[in-house]
Every structure is written in C-alpha cells, then in structure tokens.
Amino acid sequence: MSIRRRFGALVAGSLLAIVGAIAVPGQADAAPPSSAVWGFAYMHDPTPPSGTVMDPSRQWGSWRTAFPLDLATVDHLGPGSYVVRFPHIATRGGVAHVTAVIGTGPAWCQLGKWYPQGTDQLVEVQCFRHGGTPDDTRFAIVFSDRSGPLPLPGGFGYVHADAGGSIINEYNSTGAPNATGYGGGGFYKVLLPGVGPGVGFAGNIQVTAAEPSASRRCKVADTAWSGADIYAYVTCVDGVTSKPADSGFTLTYHRERPVFGEVGPPKRFGYVLSGTFIPSPGTDFNSAGAPNVVTPSGIGQTMVTFTKLGVKETHAEVTAFGGGPDYCSLQDVWHNLGSDGVIRNVICFDDTGTQADNPAFVTFTSRA
Incomplete structure (x- = not known):
C-alpha cells in the first residue's frame, strides 16, 4: 500500500479515534497582549568560518528596529551541521523552518534544537544529501515566536x-x-x-x-x-x-500573512501551491494584488514569480505536498528582478533521489 493510500485509510478508518486521542495543551489564562519576535536569513556559504554574517541582502528580523547594525550569523560545526544566531530575540518557545538551497544534487535540511543564549536565539540546522549522509549545504531559515491574539x-x-x-x-x-x-x-x-x-x-x-x-x-x-x-x-x-x-x-x-505572522510591515508577501500550474484560489495569494506566476521548467522543476513582492530583503521557504516520500528544495537562491521576487526553481525529488514532479507549498516575503 502506498503512503498516500495508507494515509487515506488512516484518515477514513480512524479519524474519530485520532480526534478522540488528540493532544491539547492545558487551557491558558487570559491572553497576554500580542507580542512577537522573528527573523529570517539565507546561509550563502556551505562552509562558513565561525561567526560568518549571513547574506545581508536576504536577512531581516524584529530586532532590526532597535539594533539596526546587528545581523544574523552562522557557525559551521561539522559536515552538514550549523548553528544560526538571531540576535536580540532570545525565547524558549517559537518554531523554525529551513529549506535547502542545493545547487546540484538532491539534498534537504532539517532542524535540530533551538534555544536562547544570552539575548540571542540559536537554531541548529542539519543538512543531508539523498541517502542520509551529512552534507554541507546552503539553506534558507526563518524563526518566529508569538503570544497574544492577532487582529x-x-x-x-x-x-x-x-x-x-x-x-x-x-x-x-x-x-x-x-x-x-x-x-x-x-x-x-x-x-x-x-x-x-x-x-x-x-x-x-x-x-x-x-x-x-x-x-x-x-x-x-x-x-x-x-x-x-x-x-x-x-x-x-x-x-x-x-x-x-x-x-x-x-x-x-x-x-493572508507572511510565514512569521507579522504584517504592516511587511506589506509585500505571498504564497502559492506550485506544481498544479493552475493554483487553487485559496492557496494563491499576493498582498500586492498582482499575479503569482507558476511556470514548469523541467521534470520536477518549477519557476515561481511573485510579482511586485521582490523589494528590499526577501525570503522564501518550500514544503512538499502530497503522500509519499517525495521532497522539495530550492534549486538556487531566489532573486529580486525589478520589483518581482523570482524563485528558479522549486525542485523536487522522489525516494530514489531522481527529479520528480510534485506539488509544493511555496511562501515568499519581503521585509518591506
């Protein structure tokens, strides 16, 4: 039985059981005022010296208002192993996401742990080539932690x-x-x-x-x-x-928000489900009211253009969609071309590491 069919059988056969056993955190007290820390960055050098400043043109964070000269940095701990340091946003909660920017060959990145160190937030990243061998790889990373309601x-x-x-x-x-x-x-x-x-x-x-x-x-x-x-x-x-x-x-x-949740700024962000080529309306959003353009560019490859969103520091993340072990990464780093944000390409692989067509959730944001 395929993973998709197995998952379908799980949902159809035991959905009520799963809901009955669902884990719910304890009820919270009255909601605190809304607050947030967040940051995004692009690790441009697969073998960076300790303390390397990550690509300044592709990083931003909530700390930059108070500390405009402080930038996210990275340490290389060993093959495929990194620690990213987001300054001034230390917290014990939150979530991170990471997407490999592979250049050549199938690879992916995943998270280790994240934790505060002094006033900074550290996030561990581990990258692998297909087959599970640690591999030095570029990557895009985003971190956010929120509390309180959002309007x-x-x-x-x-x-x-x-x-x-x-x-x-x-x-x-x-x-x-x-x-x-x-x-x-x-x-x-x-x-x-x-x-x-x-x-x-x-x-x-x-x-x-x-x-x-x-x-x-x-x-x-x-x-x-x-x-x-x-x-x-x-x-x-x-x-x-x-x-x-x-x-x-x-x-x-x-x-209708960027991947880290904050708006106004940023006012330029969007997302799309690629690989379908005619995205479902609810999965296709552009805050500028412009079209997101999804263009097949080869087996397992899709170019995505976020029209009018490629302004100042920008960020992209990708997650494969659908049953089975296929996965998706970024073939190369995204670029701002004119006022457009261009990803070339979202690239997907099957369980053998061969390029294969696969839908993917793609999200893009500017800091502006």
Missing part, C-alpha cells in the same frame, strides 16, 4: 510537536489551543481551530522535520477543514531509507 486580516498558527505527536509549544491567532494526533509510523494530524476562512481551504503550510539525532524529512500529506478549523496531515520518513518514521516536526499555517 484581522488572515489567520496564523504554529505547532512544534515531538516524535510521539505531543505538543511542545504552539500558537493560534484566535487564542484557541491547537491540537495534534499521532497515527503511528510517522503520521500526524494537526488541528488549528478558527484560523481558516470559514469555507474551504485557504492559506499556506510549511512543515520541517525537527529531530536532532536522526535524519528525517517531513511534509504536508493532506489538508482538510471544518468551518474555520484547519486540519493538516503530516508524514515523516527516515532520511536513509525514505520509509515512514516518527519524527519531531514544526508546522506553520499562515493565511
């Missing part, structure tokens, strides 16, 4: 879950608690109450494996909705065998 427009929520599906930390823009369920063998269900549009699915989902001690890949296997409640089904595989395997993971849902 309209849009919806936003995230979850950091362990390999058993238990929530480590989470956020929901409505103030409601998120929930998770474990379906066995690397299958998970995440519920984000109230963040959807109320009819159908809309928005973008990013998922990243978060497993410090083993190579893992995680993706969005499927989505569902009930009223304004959004459901995301996550599947994870072993990085060596590409077979289903339990893994910690992070998941961020964002609708």
Whole structure:
C-alpha cells in the first residue's frame, strides 16, 4: 500500500479515534497582549568560518528596529551541521523552518534544537544529501515566536510537536489551543481551530522535520477543514531509507500573512501551491494584488514569480505536498528582478533521489 493510500485509510478508518486521542495543551489564562519576535536569513556559504554574517541582502528580523547594525550569523560545526544566531530575540518557545538551497544534487535540511543564549536565539540546522549522509549545504531559515491574539486580516498558527505527536509549544491567532494526533509510523494530524476562512481551504503550510539525532524529512500529506478549523496531515520518513518514521516536526499555517505572522510591515508577501500550474484560489495569494506566476521548467522543476513582492530583503521557504516520500528544495537562491521576487526553481525529488514532479507549498516575503 502506498503512503498516500495508507494515509487515506488512516484518515477514513480512524479519524474519530485520532480526534478522540488528540493532544491539547492545558487551557491558558487570559491572553497576554500580542507580542512577537522573528527573523529570517539565507546561509550563502556551505562552509562558513565561525561567526560568518549571513547574506545581508536576504536577512531581516524584529530586532532590526532597535539594533539596526546587528545581523544574523552562522557557525559551521561539522559536515552538514550549523548553528544560526538571531540576535536580540532570545525565547524558549517559537518554531523554525529551513529549506535547502542545493545547487546540484538532491539534498534537504532539517532542524535540530533551538534555544536562547544570552539575548540571542540559536537554531541548529542539519543538512543531508539523498541517502542520509551529512552534507554541507546552503539553506534558507526563518524563526518566529508569538503570544497574544492577532487582529484581522488572515489567520496564523504554529505547532512544534515531538516524535510521539505531543505538543511542545504552539500558537493560534484566535487564542484557541491547537491540537495534534499521532497515527503511528510517522503520521500526524494537526488541528488549528478558527484560523481558516470559514469555507474551504485557504492559506499556506510549511512543515520541517525537527529531530536532532536522526535524519528525517517531513511534509504536508493532506489538508482538510471544518468551518474555520484547519486540519493538516503530516508524514515523516527516515532520511536513509525514505520509509515512514516518527519524527519531531514544526508546522506553520499562515493565511493572508507572511510565514512569521507579522504584517504592516511587511506589506509585500505571498504564497502559492506550485506544481498544479493552475493554483487553487485559496492557496494563491499576493498582498500586492498582482499575479503569482507558476511556470514548469523541467521534470520536477518549477519557476515561481511573485510579482511586485521582490523589494528590499526577501525570503522564501518550500514544503512538499502530497503522500509519499517525495521532497522539495530550492534549486538556487531566489532573486529580486525589478520589483518581482523570482524563485528558479522549486525542485523536487522522489525516494530514489531522481527529479520528480510534485506539488509544493511555496511562501515568499519581503521585509518591506
């Protein structure tokens, strides 16, 4: 049975059981005022000297208002192993996402741990070539931590879950608690109450494996909705065998907001489901009101143009969508061309490391 069919059988056969066993954090006290720390960066050098400043043209964060000269840096700890330092945003919660920027050959990146050190936030990143061998690789990374409700427009929520599906930390823009369920063998269900549009699915989902001690890949296997409640089904595989395997993971849902949740600024952000070539309306959003253009450019390759969003410092993340062990990365770093943000390409691979067509959730933001 394929992973997609197995996942479908799981949902159809034991959906109520999963909901019944869903893990919900304890009820919180009255919501605190809304606050947030966040940052994004691009690690441009696969073998950076210790303390290397990450690409200044592709990084920004909430600290820059108070500390405009301080920049995110990276340490290279060994083959495929890095620690990113976001200054002045130390926190014990939050979530991160990372996407490999591969150049040549199939590869992916995942998260290790993240934690405060003094006033800074450190995020561990581990990158692998296909087959699970650690590999020095460029990558894009984003981190965010929020508290308190968010005003309209849009919806936003995230979850950091362990390999058993238990929530480590989470956020929901409505103030409601998120929930998770474990379906066995690397299958998970995440519920984000109230963040959807109320009819159908809309928005973008990013998922990243978060497993410090083993190579893992995680993706969005499927989505569902009930009223304004959004459901995301996550599947994870072993990085060596590409077979289903339990893994910690992070998941961020964002609708009419950037991947780190903040707006106004930024005012320029968008997302799209690539690989379908005619994206579903709810998965195709551009804050400038301009079109997002998805262009097939080869087997497993898709160029994505975010019209009018390529201004000042920008950022992109990618997550594969659908059942099976296929995964997606960035073939090269994105560029601002005129006022457009251009990704060339989103590139996807199957369980043998061969390029293969696969849908992907793609998100892009400017700091402006």
